[in-house]
Amino acid sequence: MKILSADQIKELDAYTIQNEPVSSIELMERAAKAATRQITNDFTTEERIHIFCGPGNNGGDGLAMGRLLNEAGYTVHIYKVEVSKNKYEDFEANLKRLKNKGLSAKQITSPDELPILNDGIIIDALFGSGLTRQADGIAAACIKHLNESKGVKIAIDIPSGLFTEDNDRNTGAIFEAEYTLTFQLPKLAFFFAENSPYTGEVRILPIGLSEEFIDNAATDYVLADRDYVRNLRKPRHPFSHKGTYGHSCIVAGSLGQIGAAVLAGKSCLKSGSGLVTMRVPKCGYEITQTLIPEAMCIPDDSEEYLKGDMDYGKFTAVGIGPGIGTANETRFMLEELIRTEDIPVVLDADALNIMVEFDYIKRKLTKGSILTPHPGEFKRLFGDHPPIKRLEIIKEFTSATGCYLVYKDHYTFTVTPEGNVFFNNTGNPGMATGGSGDVLTGLITGLYAQGYSAQDACVLGVYLHGTAGDIAVDEKYSAEALCASDLIDFINKAWLSL
Secondary structure, eight states: OBOOOHHHHHHHHHHHHHHTTOOHHHHHHHHHHHHHHHHHHHSOTTSOEEEEEOSSHHHHHHHHHHHHHHHTTOOEEEEEEOSOSOOOHHHHHHHHHHHHTTOOEEEEOSGGGOOOOOSSEEEEESOOTTOOSOOOHHHHHHHHHHHHSOSEEEEESSOTTOOSSOGGGTTSOOOOOSEEEEESSOOGGGGOGGGHHHHOEEEEEOOOOOHHHHHHOOOSEEEOOHHHHTTTOOOOOTTOOGGGGOEEEEEOOOTTOHHHHHHHHHHHHHTTOSEEEEEEOGGGHHHHHHHOTTSEEEEOSSSSSOOOOOOOTTOSEEEEOTTOOOOHHHHHHHHHHHHHOOSOEEEOTHHHHHHHHOTHHHHTOOTTOEEOOOHHHHHHHHOOOOHHHHHHHHHHHHHHHOOEEEEOSTTOEEEOTTOOEEEOOOOOGGGOSTTHHHHHHHHHHHHHHHTOOHHHHHHHHHHHHHHHHHHHHHHTOOTTTOOHHHHHHTHHHHHHTO
């Protein structure tokens, strides 16, 4: 599913109107019907509904929803907030339709006229995705008032005051929705943790916008949903053998952290890697051989941590970092691997922490290498930045190095050297537990070893990882009780879901 800019969405509406053809007000009616249908599915007619409308198309959606919800048996209070003196044709037409039904919208011209709300459903239809400046004046006062009011808060299209792309400008008043009902396609703003207090749970409602326009629209941003990911899966040939599916090497573990190596190794096997070799310190040899009998194991000369050189020439992908620690000898080992081996590596956890202290390692990475930082690791590597600046920095890095970066978050995303960004929509808060990232490292390494491209290994690995967590919580575990090792048990069902 593509993620388009506010300008592209405006063009998409216009293209649909011209080529379907359909009038702009009837397209607005479609949007209102879709949002009304969602609300009638979720809430009974006992709930009172308060709709706050701006003068533009978003407000027109709100007026139409008020009429439709009234017809559906709800008690509806509609407020026309004078955030601008401009008049918009479709808004005025919906205002007339409202009056023809014997309904009216109360005009709000000053903050003193805003109603005190203690219950019901509060619907924000002040501004849509075409916002060009921060909310001020009565608009800001209204947004702040609604945020302080009691009731279920729902935003139509996008929370008012939230910018669709220019998220670094989100410093003014922004509506704090519990639910956002958006139309046809998601907005870029929905995928950043910084915006989650405003967007709440996002629901994408189809309204029949032109698929032809969407197919031809150019964008760097894609939501890699099931329909996208299922096409990445490679079918297995009946005459294949273990050598057909690559040889992965997992370089992991140190004294007290051998569990990280076990998690990465097990998930690597579940990815479908034909062969898996574990490189661990001596203290992890018996543990690894016992808990992962399918894997081969090469113990390091060191008892407590990894430090020795090794020839990686026979491996098709190497994953390094889970639990290796940051001892000087381990740092030298990582540096030697990157300096001498012409093989892409998947770097996670302590491999990234070592790179923070020794930035030159980052500059020597082989093209096609994959970095998988969580937000804390990313800040240590690249600094603390707001969402759009963060994306720019990642794109600059991947372009300059030829590497790929997987930023682990609620909507984990993969950035390619070409600047393409793939957001993932699987996963849940139960996966916020130690070892979850080690499982992802093993998955991506194993997929990469099998011959998946770096891009597909990242996108598919992230999707399977999140799906395993979703199935685990849906079928067996609470979010609180979910452990990283449980994820591995459900990777099989994640594959089957495709």
